[in-house]
Amino acid sequence: MAQDFRIPGRGRVDRTKPIAFTFNGRTVEGYEGDTLASALLASGIRLMGRSFKYHRPRGVLTHGADEPNALFQVDRGPGRADPNNRATVVEAVAGLKVSSQNHWPSLEHDIGQVNDLVAPVLTAGFYYKTFMWPRSFWDKLYEPAIRAAAGLGVAPDAPDAxxxxxxxxxxxxxxxxxxxxxxxxxxxxxxxxxxxxxxxxxxxxxxxxxxxxxxxxxxxxxxxxxxxxxxxxxxxxxxxxxxxxxxxxxxxxxxxxxxxxxxxxxxxxxxxxxxxxxxxxxxxxxxxxxxxxxRPLGFADNDRPGIMLAESVRTYVNRYGVAPGRRIVFATNGASAYRAAADAKAAGLDVTLVDLRPEAEIGPERALLSGNELLAGHTVVGSTGGKAVTGLIVAPLSAGRVGARRTLACDCVGMSGGWxxxxxxxxxxxxxxxxxxxxxxxxxxxxxxxxxxxxxxxxxxxxxxxxxxxxxxxxxxxxxxxxxxxxxxxxxxxxxRAARVLPTDADPKKVRAFLDFQNDVTAKDIGLAVREGFESVEHVKRYTTNGMATDQGKTSNMAALGLVSEILAKDIPQVGTTTFRPPYTPVxxxxxxxxxxxxxxDPIRTAPVHEWAAKQGAKFENVALWRRAWYFPKPGEDMHAAVARECRAVRESVGLLDASTLGKIEVMGPDAAEFMNRMYPNGWTKLEPGKCRYGLMLKEDGFILDDGIVARMAPDRFHVTTSTSGAPRVMAHMEDYLQTEWPDLDVFLTSITEQWGVIAVQGPRAREVIAPFVSGIDLSPEAFPQMAVREGEILGVPTRLMRVSFTGELGFEINVPADFTQAVWEALFAYGQRFGITPYGTEAMHVLRAERGFIIVGQETDGTVTPDDVGLSGMISKAKKDFVGKRSLARPDMARADRKQLVGLLSADGRTVLEEGAQIVADTQQALPMKMLGHVTSSYLSPTLNHPIALAVISGGRARMGETLFVTTPAGFTAVKVVAPVFLDPEGKRVEGLVEGGVHA
Amino acid sequence: MLLVPCPYCGPRPEVEFRCGGEAHIARPADPDALDDAAWAEYLFARTSPKGVHAERWLHAHGCGRWFNALRNTVSDAFITTYEMGEPRPDITGGR
Amino acid sequence: MPEPVAIHARRAPILAPSASSAVRVLPAADRFVLQMKAPRGAVLPSAAGGFDLSGPLNSVRGRPERFAARLGPGEWLLVCPEGEGTATEPAIASDLAGRFFSLVAVGHRNAAFLLSGPHAADILNAGIALDLSDTAFPPGSATRTLLGKTEVVLVRVGEAFRLECWRSFAPYVHAFLQDAAREFA
Missing domain, CATH: 3.50.50.60 (FAD/NAD(P)-binding domain)
Known part of the structure; x- marks a missing residue:
């Protein structure tokens, strides 16, 4: 396409570097340094889009970031398509594919322009007033129709490349x-x-x-x-x-x-x-x-393609060497447009300037134009044209009266309403x-x-x-x-001279002078909003949507504000202004x-044995930021089969779990035991070095925060473990008390979560598996009882070896410096083959602990659960005068008999695996809303027992042993029997490795 | 993003910090001596003034120290910071 | 019970050390966290176990492979080449005898990266909000801060920047830095 409107010898575009792009499929030529807008104007293309509401033909209004009209879909290739780009700021690049928006079937012939014919009803608040009733029409008719019409441009559907x-x-x-x-x-x-x-x-x-x-x-x-x-x-x-x-x-x-x-x-x-x-x-x-x-000027039909800002005319002419028209009428109420007109004239274009101000008010700018180029004391009452402006209708003003109309033929209007x-x-x-x-x-x-x-x-x-x-x-x-x-x-x-809407001889109710070009808000809409009682400028804005489009009203806010102030006869500062918020332009x-x-x-944290587990085909689950091995399916196995096999291995022989993600904190100092006494409900003074104890941590409100095994390594040194996701929380909780409440205590905390890898070896053959590799520690049951910790070596590297069990079986947790974990794991795995050693994941771990009735913080607890609620009141020292949470536990509400208490549930039919989170009621026939007694916290099919088991918290649960209650299912209810929350080995004999019927009995 | 003046490290970006709520609410020395209402007051009641507020801040991802700060909740201006255990500074001198 | 198995576990860091490029994974090291009470005005020891502890808060003293970074008023991260930690621990204990301190080995807790070249600070500033210019963070500076969504320790012993993070965050940190370094390749 020829650049018929390029002005020879003008502009900063690089004429040695021609480029070509396509606009709605047509090839458009330009030069490096052009914007899409300047290149289109150079080729005589004025029609660049359709307005949002009325689908009126629009051209470029500005030359910069404030552009409301010329919004393009820009396509740079797959995954690189982007709507609502302002043609005035997108640089013209070779090969770009751009298209205009908001029309169908084409920019020139747009069905949507029927909206323009029914404009009298599409006034401010149209949606609020029209789609109120009948209510039933909303979901099926109004909302889908409005949604289809809403929005500008097409959102990209491919990932951003x-x-x-x-x-x-x-x-x-x-x-x-x-x-x-x-x-x-x-x-x-x-x-x-x-x-x-x-x-x-x-x-x-x-x-x-x-x-x-x-x-x-x-x-x-x-x-x-x-x-x-x-x-x-x-x-x-x-x-x-x-x-x-x-x-x-x-x-x-x-x-x-x-x-x-x-x-x-x-x-x-x-x-x-x-x-x-x-x-x-x-x-x-x-x-x-x-x-x-x-600012644009407010007059009837001030939005035809070819009508733009005066400074924009000047910029296209001088900076881009483009004539936005050959016969240009400037319309203004101020001085700066004279410079634009003079520059256009200097470029050989035909110019006329219409000034609202009378001759006497015009300053030295008058000298920039000759007498026959200026119409002073004239107002603009309209424009002519369709897809491009063909004339500007002006009339003389005299003593506030509008005189006879005349039409100035033109192909471009440069308007300036001030700055x-x-x-x-x-x-x-x-x-x-x-x-x-x-x-x-x-x-x-x-x-x-x-x-x-x-x-x-x-x-x-x-x-x-x-x-x-x-x-x-x-x-x-x-x-x-x-x-x-x-x-x-x-x-x-x-x-x-400030002007809101230019004086006109037309019926003001019929004049559509656009203020917000992008959202199609007219001066009339602002007037209507104010008449209907929206006097705050913030309300007018939202009711009319003035300034709420992607341009955020850069060209329209002052006009609307001025108009509101004029109608209300209040000074502008009294009316105020709307708030400016980021972003200045779309980002x-x-x-x-x-x-x-x-x-x-997000960081994906992986434990030391992660690579090995991945190679074994493990499935992983997210636990906080960690990715933990969930289960290890063998070929053909589903999750259920794999978990059942892993559980059986632990119960009958031996399994391996990567427990490295457990939080670990070294608590060190002469006051370490005193600090532990204050932080935990249990007593720590009497815990001997070399022994472990289960620690339940409370918040000051008395509710359970976290739990874990604590090992006393030395009189002044504790190795505290936390749940995987609770590690940062517990560390912060301890550090807060240490620094802000008890700075006198000689204690330091160091996070050692990642210093130590942890391998849980669990099952009746656990001792046999680790024995060949451990040195410096007597592993015999007498020398190394349950809940003991020893320091020694495994595979020649230092270990803190704990005899602890989260499965109910004989078990050890081998702590080794993290980088050694994989080597130790592989050695144990290789050697353990003779016992059928089986790696197990977090799912099997959950099942195994539930069979044994051990809680998981965050599963059985939810921030409103006390130690007694989960049957752990025995953890609370009676001897200590104070610890974090103690005073709250003495509140009457904490001792109420109807508190939700941890119980076990067995499905009456022996088959139904309950849903975790399901609600529990006593009577399914009661009136709605039913009284809910509690909910299921954990539920599994127990591979060991071969029937479903569940843990739940139920109001007054411990007094309900043997009762039949009902649990919601997707289909209705299922009956359950309330039992103690321990399903296997209530006496805790299995940790000694003495398994009846087991291979190691 | 605020620029928080850590009394140990100097001004540092807000992301390194954690705000610990109202300052100068000491844990009672003998919680058992408090009745339920007084204990609840200690646990839960906090002021939220419009204007200067004494707050606890932790330079969690910096020096790891807790400190107190006077911050204007309207302007977000930090008026001063001070170490834990120090009394709230008197800023009636027109600041 | 079978005979003991005579194998010695080998260290397997989460990322293998790399030699080249603007973002280098450093080999394994020994590390300790040393903490002491440091109320205002306290006189602290100026050295222990061959580490210079005299630097102010947020400074580092020593050599690129053996240094003490003071990260809190009374907290230092001590780093030395792998294997040297064994002798360091008793040496520190002996030098600080009679004073309350906490020394915890954390050699396996961290992974370390070295960023060098003219764009090292630009690469780090993709995720670190601190001013890393020569005036604000000259050689000899050290601090804990955030890189993207991860806590890191940044030390500048010499011109280059050494970045330490917890072990499990290392893949994220590595990917983040490599992405940031791409435009300077």
Whole structure:
């Protein structure tokens, strides 16, 4: 497609580097340096999308981040499709496939535009008013229909093929925005030697200077000044320049987050580069130089393709060398549009300027245009055209009266309703805004964080002032205040007369003057909302959706606010402004997620025998961040068969479990026993070195926090174990008391969870399996009884060997320094083959302990369970005056007879395996809601007993032994008998290895 | 993300810390001497002022020390930090 | 009962040491956590077991393969080459005799990485929120902090950065660092 609207000899695009992309399937040509918008305009394409609600044809309104209309689906290949990209900021790259959105079957012929015909009913609050009744219509009719119509663009359905990274960085001064103010600030701050980061959202730094062909700064052209400034900054090692980088969030304590688009502008990016980089910046000082957004004008049909902002016309002409039209009418209430018109004229385009202000109000900008190019004291009452503007309807104003209409034929309109400083980041920093009536705008007032604003974002619009302000801000931020005057010529035309909706002779009820172009909110909608009682600007916003689209109202918020204030006859500061929240512009999920996906989503902690287990075909389960072997299926076995086999092996011969994930804490110091006495309900003073004890840990509220075996290694040294997931919690709990309540105790804690690998060898042949490898420890039952701990060696490496059992069988837990675990495991496994040694996983461990009636914290307990509730009141020392949780256990509620107590359940039919979490009732015929007595906490088919077993907590459970109760099932209820929560070996004889009928009896 | 001034390490990012709630609530020396209401008060009752608040903080992923801080809950500004066991500083001097 | 089996367990670290690249897995080492009470104004020993303990909080003293990193007011991570720990333990105990301290061997608890080259700090800053510039974290610095979702100890003995993490977190840390290093390869 020919670039008929490219202006020869103008613009910063690189004409030696032509590129081509496709738009809705058509090939569009442009040059490196173009945005999608500028390239499309160069080819005469004005129609770029359909509006959200009315499906009105729309073209580009702006030239930057504030664009509400030209939103494209951008397709960079599989897994790289992305909706709602602003055509004004996406760089034109060879091979890109882009398409417009929100139309069917095509952009030119869109069925959805019937909405525009019924617009009179689609007013503010339409949804709230219309879809109220009948209620039954909501689920089947209204909601599906609304959902189908809602949303813009097509969400990608393939995983994102790109890579994103994060980077934390620090600087003395962060300058946001590299227009004249930002450049001056960065020059000043970096000259002082401070670490400076200058970030700008555009491909090229320079901001408004890139579109300025007339200004000179200190004798240099604007373009030359930009080049000089960037070269100077690039030569300073203490300055970092980040282009294509948007500061989108300003958080606490000068934490500013930027997103850098690293590769989107490259046709064939290096595979090692991430697509985007999220910068987490901690700045000592921040300079905001974020510029200002131009306001559209409110008049009927102000949204036709070809109607855009005046400064955008100027930017397309000067920066991109593109004529957005050949006959351009500028409509304005202020000075800056004169510069745009003059520049368009200088490019050989036909211009007319319509100014709302009477001749006498117009300032020196008047000199930029000749007499026949200016219509002063005129209002705009409408436009003509369909998919492109063909004329602007204007009328003279005299003493508030609208005179005779006339239509100015044109193919482009450049409108300017004044300027709105971009105070978004300042507002996010919690700074307070103040309203300056003379410029009709909110500007930064008092700061809360270490930041300062400079330039247009502070309401300063003349170039010399902007540069001086930027310099001062940069120097002050660097802590070396200085000023510098910049000679900028000619004087910048500034000033405008605030106008909300332009005066019209039409029936205001029929005029659709768009304020929010993306959400199709008109001035009429705002009026309706206020009449209906929505006077708070926050309410008006939500009722009309003004400013709630992806552009967040950059071009519309002030217009809506001004209108509300006008209707209510209140000053703007009294009406207030809506809150600015991050992000300033849309941010990809990829940038936020960064590396946190795939194997780096979360740490996957693996135990020392993990690789071995994986090779054996183990299935794994997640326990906190750990991945533990769950069961070890043999070929053809399902989980049930594998677990049954593993359980039988432990009961009849011997099994091996990797228990390394258990938390372990070394408690050391002369006051260690006293500390243990205070932390645990049991007594520790009398526990001899070489002995172990079961420890139940309570929180101060008396409920069970964790449990585990504690071994006393020496008078001043305890080896405390915790549950796998409780390890960090217990360590933090202990450390908190130690540091903040009892700093006088001479005790230190060290986490040794990962220092020691743990192999549980369980079963009647456990002793025989380990014996050949252990040295320095007498393993005989007499010398090494149950609940003893010994230090010695196994396979020549140090071990803390404990004789403990979580299965009910004779068993040992071999602690060895973690890196030796695999070697010890493999030796035991090889040697144990003669006994049929069987590795078992966490599922078998759960079944085995449940058969024996041992609780698991977090399964039988839920943070509201006391020791007595689970039948462990015997753990509580009567002799101790105090321990954590003691006083709470004395509360009357803790001793109530109807507390939920741990019991066993047996299915009456001998077959049904109950569901864990199932509710328990006494009478299935009682009225709803039924009284629930408790719930099932653990349930398994016991391979040893060959029938189902379950543990449950039931109100007054211990007094219900032998009762029949009912447990919910997916189909209804099943009857159960309440029994003691021990199903096997209640006397605890098996830990001695004396198994009746077993191979080792 | 806050920048928390650890009294031992200096300003460090919030992710390294854990906030432990209101400070200066000492565990009673003799819990048995408290009636149920007083014990419940100790266990559960906490103030949540709008303005300056004394809080416990743990530099969990740093020096590992607990300390106290005065933080303005409105502005998130840390006014001062001090070691465990020290009394709450008097900041009536206009800070 | 059969004859004792005469084999000696071999150390199997979670990650095999690697030689090259910007992110290097270091060989196994011996390590201890040494703790002492350190109220304000306390006079602490300046050395023990051949480790220089005189550095302030968040500093490291020693050589790249044998150093003491002071991670808390009264807490040091002592690291020495594998095998040297056996003699170190009694030496420290003897040097600190008469003073209350806790010394716990944690040689197998950690895995270690070495990051060197001009982009070492950039790679680490993919997951560490601290200022790692030469002015803020010069050689001789040490601290505990977070890398992504994992606690790590970062020490700078010499120009390079040594990163230690708990054993089971090492695969995550390694994958994280390699991903961050990719753009600088």
């Amino acid at each position: 790109d890579r994103y990274v994060h980077r934390n960085t620090h600087c003395d001064v962060l300058v946001v925005g590299a227009g004249p103010a930002g450049l001056a600030a960065a020059l000043a701050a970096s000259e002082a030697g401070k670490r400076v980061i200058l970030a700008d959202e555009q491909a090229e730094m320079g901001g408004s200077l890139l579109a300025d062909l007339t200004a000179t700064i200190d004798g240099k052209t604007a373009s030359a000044f930009v080049a000089y400034a960037l070269k100077t900054l690039a030569g300073r090692a203490n300055a970092t320049l980040l282009n294509r980088t948007t500061a989108f969030g300003y958080y606490n304590h000068n934490h500013v987050v930027l997103t850098e688009r690293v590769t989107d502008h490259l046709a064939a990016p290096d595979a090692k580069l991430p697509r985007e980089r999220l910068w987490q910046v901690r700045a000592k000082e921040v300079v905001l130089a974020t510029g200002a957004h131009e 709105t400083p971009a105070v978004h980041l300042f507002s996010q920093s919690r700074g307070k805004l103040t309203f300056r009536t003379e410029i009709d705008a909110f500007v930064p007032g008092s700061s809360v964080q270490a930041e300062r604003s400079a330039g247009a974002c502070k309401g300063t619009y003349d170039l010399a002032g902007i540069l001086a302000e930027g310099w001062t801000a940069g120097a002050e931020a660097a802590g070396v205040p200085s000023t510098r005057a910049f000679a900028a010529a000619p004087a910048t035309p500034t000033g405008f 990809t999920f990829g940038a936020i997620v960064g590396t946190a996906r795939g194997e780096t989503f």
